Amino acid sequence: MAVERIGVVGLGAMGAGIAQVAVEAGFDVVGREVTAELGEAAAGRIVHFLTRKVEKGQRTEDERDAAVARLATTTELDALADCDLVIEAIVEELDAKRELFAQLERLCRPDAILATNTSALSVTEIAAATSSPERVVGMHYFNPAPLMPLVEVVRAELSSDEAVATALDVVERMGKVAVPCHDTPGFVVNRVLIPLLNDCVRVIDEARVTPESLDAAMTNGAGWPMGPCTLLDLVGIDVHVHASEALYEKLREPRMAAPPRLVAMRNAGLLGRKSGRGFYAYD
Numbered sequence: 001m002a003v004e005r006i007g008v009v010g011l012g013a014m015g016a017g018i019a020q021v022a023v024e025a026g027f028d029v030v031g032r033e034v035t036a037e038l039g040e041a042a043a044g045r046i047v048h049f050l051t052r053k054v055e056k057g058q059r060t061e062d063e064r065d066a067a068v069a070r071l072a073t074t075t076e077l078d079a080l081a082d083c084d085l086v087i088e089a090i091v092e093e094l095d096a097k098r099e100l101f102a103q104l105e106r107l108c109r110p111d112a113i114l115a116t117n118t119s120a121l122s123v124t125e126i127a128a129a130t131s132s133p134e135r136v137v138g139m140h141y142f143n144p145a146p147l148m149p150l151v152e153v154v155r156a157e158l159s160s161d162e163a164v165a166t167a168l169d170v171v172e173r174m175g176k177v178a179v180p181c182h183d184t185p186g187f188v189v190n191r192v193l194i195p196l197l198n199d200c201v202r203v204i205d206e207a208r209v210t211p212e213s214l215d216a217a218m219t220n221g222a223g224w225p226m227g228p229c230t231l232l233d234l235v236g237i238d239v240h241v242h243a244s245e246a247l248y249e250k251l252r253e254p255r256m257a258a259p260p261r262l263v264a265m266r267n268a269g270l271l272g273r274k275s276g277r278g279f280y281a282y283d
C-alpha cells in the first residue's frame with residue numbers, strides 16, 4: 001500500500017520528532033495528544049525546529065510552510081480513522097499500548113498498518129490485543145528522531161509481509177536507514193548497547209576511574225564518537241535504567257541489570273541533561 005496519511009499517537013519527545021520527519025518527507029500527519037495544550041506545544045516545537053533549519057539554510061521558507069501545513073493535531077482518536085499508517089509513541093506501558101491498539105483496530109480501516117515505537121516491550125504482545133495482528137509491526141525510531149538515521153522495522157510473530165514491506169517503504173521515503181529485524185528483547189541496537197553501557201558504568205568502580213577518564217578512554221581508545229557517560233546523560237539516566245530493567249526482566253542476563261550506581265542516580269534525580277545534572281553538570 002502507498003502510504004499518504006500517517007497518524008502519530010503521543011507527541012512527546014519521540015512522537016513529535018516522528019511527526020516532524022513525516023511532514024518533512026511529504027506525508028500528511030495527524031498527531032493525537034491527550035490535551036489540546038500538549039498537541040499545540042508539540043506543533044510549536046516542530047515549527048521551531050523547522051524554522052531553525054530555514055535559518056541554517058537547510059530548508060526554504062516555502063518548504064517549512066508546506067511541511068507545517070501538512071501537520072494537524074487533535075485530541076480525538078477518531079480523527080485517525082482515514083490514516084494509512086498509525087505510529088504509536090505513547091508511554092512505555094504494555095497495558096496502555098494494548099488498550100490503544102484495540103481502539104485503533106476498531107476505528108482504522110482494515111488495510112491500515114499499525115506500528116509501535118516501543119523500545120523494550122514485545123511488539124507481538126501489543127499486536128495480540130487486536131484481532132488482526134498481521135497488520136501490526138514495530139517502527140523503532142531513535143532519539144532525536146529528526147537527527148538519528150536508523151529505524152528498526154520489527155517483524156512480530158504474526159506480522160504480514162505486506163505490513164513489513166509498507167513500513168520499510170515509509171522509512172525509505174522518510175530518508176531514514178531501515179534495519180528489518182525480528183521481535184526479540186531490545187531488537188538490535190539496545191540489545192547490544194544497554195549491557196555495554198552498563199559494563200562501562202561498572203568499570204568506573206572496578207577500575208576506579210572518573211567518568212571523564214572513562215569517556216576519554218572510550219573515545220580515544222575505542223573510537224567511540226562520544227563517551228559512555230556523555231551518552232548516558234544525553235539518553236537520560238531514567239530512560240536507560242527503565243530499559244535495562246525491562247531487558248533484565250526478559251533475558252535474566254546479569255549484564256542487562258542496571259548497576260546500583262545508575263539506580264541511585266535515577267532515584268536522586270540525577271537524570272543527565274534533562275535535569276541539568278547527571279555524570280556531568282549542565283547549565
Ligand SMILES: NC(=O)c1ccc[n+]([C@@H]2O[C@H](COP(=O)([O-])OP(=O)(O)OC[C@H]3O[C@@H](n4cnc5c(N)ncnc54)[C@H](O)[C@@H]3O)[C@@H](O)[C@H]2O)c1
Binds near residue numbers: 012033038088120
Ligand atoms: N525517549 C527515547 O529515547 C525513546 C527512543 C525510542 C523509543 N522510545 C519509545 O517511544 C515511546 C514514547 O517515548 P517518549 O520518550 O516520546 O515519551 P514522552 O513521555 O516524551 O511522550 C509520551 C507522550 O504520549 C502522550 N500520551 C500518553 N498516552 C496517550 C494516548 N493514549 N494518546 C495520545 N497521547 C498519549 C503523553 O501525553 C506524552 O506527551 C515509548 O514507547 C518509548 O519507549 C523512546
